[in-house]
């Protein structure tokens with residue numbers, strides 16, 4: 001859990017994945033035979049078959065895609081008083097963005113350049129706001145960051161395009177973990193932990209920690225092009241809306257019911273054979289799994305599927321309550337079920 005916590009506290013928005021990539025490399029390099037970083041910043045890790053039972057000339061190539069980036073912001077304007085305005089990078093709901101502590105990363109490579117700040121919608125406090133002001137939901141363009149510094153101290157340090165992330169703790173809450181960007185730090189963590197469990201496999205394993213998923217699944221396609229996998233699994237989170245205020249027909253997944261097998265989402269229809277293969281393994285290993293369909297949205301599977309001559313894909317997903325907020329919540333049973341199912345698939349597929 002220490003590693004997962006460190007991952008959630010490592011700012012890495014789309015296009016600025018450098019810090020998380022370095023953290024992953026530190027922990028994962030020993031698990032693989034080869035690692036490289038492609039032009040978009042995706043980290044491609046390769047492991048040859050280990051203690052294989054079969055000795056095929058051409059072992060199957062399995063690609064696991066876990067996106068590294070989180071939703072966040074970039075500085076897009078510094079005003080004459082030193083207040084910052086931001087551009088969102090990925091899909092935040094502005095209803096969740098009041099009174100946040102943030103970090104402005106003025107040097108993507110060095111935490112010494114990080115500046116703390118406070119982010120609020122511009123406008124009047126409740127004491128002096130009109131009735132109309134109070135009802136209005138602010139837009140991202142209304143958000144203002146106050147660094148507590150004078151403009152002459154801000155402008156030499158802060159650049160247009162600097163990464164901004166919200167500060168939020170990682171905690172165990174009941175039988176769950178809660179934190180920001182569990183989408184998709186859990187997948188990066190799951191890929192590492194699953195690989196640690198897999199002692200024997202007949203297939204070639206490529207784990208790709210992809211770049212720029214949150215802005216349209218941009219990193220996974222080029223990585224698939226270079227790997228040309230027989231099978232690709234996008235490892236991600238998905239909605240779990242089994243909470244008050246939502247009809248049970250729209251829950252997507254149920255917390256505590258195990259790993260999610262995404263049959264279809266807004267951008268991909270999974271290979272049915274793969275869904276059935278995962279179900280069979282889950283049943284034989286007594287690992288909890290649930291089929292799910294998501295009406296809108298997609299994963300890295302969407303861009304991988306239609307690359308080259310087309311690839312067989314599926315998304316293996318972890319049910320996540322309050323997704324795309326900074327209090328994303330995942331049940332430990334679901335987390336471990338997803339890890340065990342991925343490890344079992346990699347050990348048995350040939």
Ligand SMILES: [Zn+2]
Nearest residue numbers: 183184236237
């Ligand atoms: Zn995601």
